[in-house]
Amino acid sequence: MQMLIKTFHKYSGKEGDKYTLSRGELKELLLEELGSYLGSSKDNEAVEKVMNDLDANNDGEVDFTEFIILMGALTVACNDFFLEYKTDDKPKDGESAGGGEKSEMERV
Ligand SMILES: [Ca+2]
Numbered sequence: 843m844q845m846l847i848k849t850f851h852k853y854s855g856k857e858g859d860k861y862t863l864s865r866g867e868l869k870e871l872l873l874e875e876l877g878s879y880l881g882s883s884k885d886n887e888a889v890e891k892v893m894n895d896l897d898a899n900n901d902g903e904v905d906f907t908e909f910i911i912l913m914g915a916l917t918v919a920c921n922d923f924f925l926e927y928k929t930d931d932k933p934k935d936g937e938s939a940g941g942g943e944k945s946e947m948e949r950v
């Protein structure tokens with residue numbers, strides 16, 4: 843949680859109101875901190891859309907509350923992704939004590 847606050851303030855203080863993210867600040871934050879998550883949707887339109895979705899009170903700035911909503915939504919999205927991804931991965935608790943590492947290497 844503290845990391846989120848630090849990240850927010852790192853960008854929110856760059857221009858205008860120190861405690862809110864302008865469109866430009868939000869864009870910078872998204873691209874620099876979350877570029878790898880956004881993947882192919884790094885274009886302006888995607889950022890505009892995120893901004894419009896986030897700016898719940900339509901004042902053109904994203905405050906910390908609005909920012910937390912984005913982080914919550916992203917966390918859920920990532921969690922869903924990992925849950926889907928994990929279903930293919932069989933748990934191998936029993937093996938890890940014995941030659942787990944070796945078989946891992948042989949597989950590669
Ligand atoms: Ca600002």
Ligand SMILES: [Ca+2]
Nearest residue numbers: 897899901903
């Ligand atoms: Ca707002």
